Structures are given as C-alpha cells and as structure tokens.
Amino acid sequence: MLSSPVDEIKNRLDIVEVIGGYIKLHKTGANFRAVCPFHSEKKPSFFVSPARQIWHCFGCQKGGSIFNFVMEIEGVEFGDALRILAQKAGVELKPVSKELKTERTRLYEICELSARFFEKQLEGNKIGDSVKKYLLDRGITEESIKKWRLGYSPDKWQGLSDFLVSQGYQREEIQKAGLVVKNETGNYYDRFRGRIIFPVFDLNSQVIGFGGRVFGEKSKDEIAKYVNTPNTLLYDKSQALYGLDKNKMEIRKKNECVLVEGYTDVILLSQAGYTNVVATSGTALTPYQLKIIKRYSENLLTAFDMDVAGDSATKRGIDLAQTFGFNIKVLLLPEDSDPADIISKNAKDWENILQNSKSIVDFYFDSTFSRHDSKTPEGKKAVSKILLPVIKRIPNNIERSFWVQELSKRLEVKEEAVAEELKKTKLSEEVFGLEKEELINLPQKSRKDLLEERLAVLILRSPENLSYLFDDVLLLLSPQIRQIICYIKENPDFTKAISAGQKVDELRSSPPFANARVIETPELSNELNNLLNELLLKSEIETAGLEINEECKDCLREIKSLEIKNKLNEISKEIKKAEELHESEKLDKLLQEFNQCSKSLCDFEQISHEKKES
16 A cells, blocks of 8 residues: 555656656666766766665765655755656645645646636637637648647737736736746736747746737837747746757667747648657757756757857857757758748758758858858968867867868868967857856765775675774774665675665565664664665676775775775874973873874785785
8 A cells, every 4th residue: 555645656757767758778787877967067977876776876866756856856845846746746736725735736727727818719710710820821730730839919908917917817827938028007908919829848848938929910010020928937948948948869769950030830840750859939048948958959050140250149058058068960951941831831941951961060161161261371370260269169189189180171271370279269158158067066075985885885786894883993983884784794694685685665665674773773864765766776787897895805905994094194283282391291292192103004015915916
C-alpha cells in the first residue's frame, strides 16, 4: 500500500525515462551517463542509477531523486515538481486550498485559463470565423490550430481580465502573469487586444506566456506587429524556445535542431513533417537557450538573416553557439522570404535549402571574401578582422588549424603570419561569461574530504576492509562518513543486500535495518541516506578493476598522514607562540612532540614510497 502521492509517483515513473526526456543519456554498464545540464563540462560526470532510482553529478555534486532533478532543471519548488511529475505519472493530486497554493501554481492556472479563453474566441462568432479563415489561408490546418492552441483576444479593454476575476483571481495576480497592464491612474487593462494569440509553453507543455499578432483593421494604425508577455515568474524570453516541448524528441532523434525566428515558421514546418524545429521568438540566442538545446543535439541549422561584418544580436548569438561547441550550419534563404513562406509555396524548395546548407565557417569565409578584395593590403586586413575571431571561437584545435591554413591560402600570406595575428585576437568577455561563472561556483572539496569519501566507497564495494578501521581511525573521520561506516559495520547483511541491487530506501524500512542503531541515532537521516546513495553509485562506477584492499590501505595511510601534517602545523604555531613568550619548559615539550610527529610522518611517507617503487 503506497502511503503518499510521492511514493506512488516514484513507483510509476522510471528515473531514466524522466531524465532522458530532458537530456541525452548513454548506457554505461548498469547505469546511464551524460554531460551534466547544471554546469559546463566536456567529460560526462552526470550518472543515473536505474537500480537505486537516483542521479548524481560528480562534477557539481548535485543529485537526488526525480523530484530533485525536476526542481533543479525547471527551477521550481517541490510543490511544482510534484505537480509536473504527477501529470507525467497519471497520479491525481488532492485539491489544494487557495491559501496553500504557491504563487507559481496560481500563475500557471491563470495562464491555462487564459489560453482556454483565447481558444474559445475562435468558436461561434463573426470575428472568430474571420481569424480562423486568416489562419487557414496562411496554410495552418484545423489540426495545427488545435495542436498549438491558437486563439484570439477580443478587442476590449478588460475582456480577459473580467473573465479571470470572475474565476476568483485578483487583478494584481493577473498583472504578475503579464496579461494586464496597470496605467498611471491605477486602472488595469488587457495587454492583448484584437490579436491572434500564440500560447508559449514550457518543456512540459504548460502555458507560461503568450505572443499576440495584430489582426484586421487594427494592424493599420498600430506600430507593434507583435506583443509578447513580459518576463514573469513563469516566462523568461531569454530561456523560452517556442516548439521545443512538442519537437524535443524529434530533435534528439534526428540529432539536429533547426532554429527559426517566428511562431508561424515553427507551426508550418512542423505541419509539413519537419518537426525538429524551434523558434527564438524574435530574440537573439542566449546562453540559457543554448544550454537547453544542447541537451538534445549539438547540431544547429539557422534560418536567421546573418550579418557577417556587423555586430548584430543574431551574430553574437551564433558566435556564442560556436563557442559552446555547436556544429552550426546556415540555411541560405531567398531574399525577403522566411521559412513559413517557402514551405507554404513548395515543400521541395525547403528540402533543397536544407540539403544545400553551409557550415557557419564556410558561410563566413564565402560571404567575407565576396565583399572584400583580398588582393589588396586593405582587403586582406578587412577579411582577417572579420574571420580571425570566427576561427578563434572554434573549440577544436585540429579544426581551428585547418581554417588557419585555409585563410593563409586564400589571402596568399604565410600561415605563420595568420597564426601570429590569431594570438593577438581577443574575444568578447560576454561570450565566456556564463561558463566562467559556473566554473568558479563549483563546490571544492578538501583532500581529506575526497579521501574519506574514497574510503567509504571502497568499503561499500568490499566490506571485509572494515577490519582496518579501528576506533582511532574512525575518530579521524568526519561525523557523516563515520556514521555511514559504523552503520555498515553494525549491519553486516546491509552490504550483501545493496550489492544485489536493493534500494537503500527499501532497506531502511525493512528488518533488520529499520531498528539498526548508528552511533547515537536510531537510523540514517535523510541527509545521510542521500550521501549513502551517492557513495553506492560511486562504488559501482569507480572501483572496477581496482585492488580494493591495497586502495583502502593507501587511503588510510594518507588520511593519517594528513592528520599528522595538520598536527605538525598546529604544533608549529604553538612553538612560535612559546618562543615569543619565552616559555622554555613548554617549548621543550612542544619540540619533543614535533619531533615524534615528524618521525611518524617520515615512516608513513617511506611506506608509500616503497609501495610505489614495488
């Protein structure tokens, strides 16, 4: 009998499937591995354990259950993660009172009700019929209108807001959802009026914001063709990618993501079968969007208008993608046309554009050389000024070397000269800003912390090594590691069970472990249980092919050695103080203690040296 919705969700959902919906996992033995989505890294250090239903990154030290993962990757609190996972698992949650609902939950409800309100405006009225006819004439089918939940906002000052107030929401809340604007007199009016509405979704297909395109006579006298939801608690235009919720699995399957600029581009391309497409909704590519896309593919095809020589936001976004290690190709579109126009007229034309895409560096080279006379000194200088930063952003040294050679050939100058100028080329700090911040903020563990964890991992793999851990050794360990080791020591059947793949959570609730005593606590706390799960996962990954007994002895020797070094450091401070105070008797004792410690340290180091030599 499952005791709570949390237990029921854990029972119904598999952690590999949940996490695999966000990032690309690769099977490695009994576990799965990936590049961590929470910090920048090249070598994958993110692991998922199907047997234990946990995940852990050994780079940034984040980890836990499916709930921890969803909270981290979606940037939500536990209640919102519970709701997201309950929806995936088909678990019905009990209604929550208005007072207990989080602000985010209320905003999700407002956005969902608003989307339904806008959808309803397309039904059974003259203006709704006109909007639908316009969409159908653009080539958007009835099926796509329903799939993408397109709608219309009535040309009224308070049409939507009056409806939401009637459903029990305050105008202040509606403003926080970005759906109304408060004027100088303190009155509220609808942000979207007389517009075709495109709901924007998060990765779980929940409505988080809206885009509105002018429609009808209104378009003649309004400057803004599109109006979008401002940044809210749910919606951030620097992170949103239109269409990703519906097309993410196809992007992963094809291992390619097509980037376009508009909602209609995404809808019509998806409708024609090109379902590996997303839109940036008119904004330049940001580090956050690139990190999200990289979960699914490192191959980008851009349908943007590229300004090679300029400093446009589009070019900066592409430069950033290049720095992040994406393989980028450019789709060469006919002048004054967008993907929606092309696919509407002839799908074969779009297929030809895909087939004739150029790598970003090829595109930069061809475009730059076509605009400048590379035979003149001025032209050579202009070409190099544009192309050297492009080459410098290439993360792979071999590929970068190839393009240095290519530039030297086409400029008809020595390769050494190009290489020398490349060294002088500086890149904008903003390109690297995000990765530098993340690297600085990574948690750092001391050598002693690492050794203690290593010792626990080895003992979990081979519990017979517990015989080396006498009381004097246990006292040197941190309280957390000491408790875990004592727990294993006092429960010899524990390791047998976990090595067979039984989950720690199950063991804790079943005899004989439910009543096991660990030092002064009746059972492991949640914090210690999480640490134990992490160490168990590490023991599976890092101990293959090791001589466990010898590794344990080495760990113990180095822990004792570090302890002696720390003690020597403390004695040195005391000696200095005794010298300053002229305390000769105390000084003699301290010197004697220092010599004894030094001898012990020499003995340990001699043993380590002999072992290395053998």
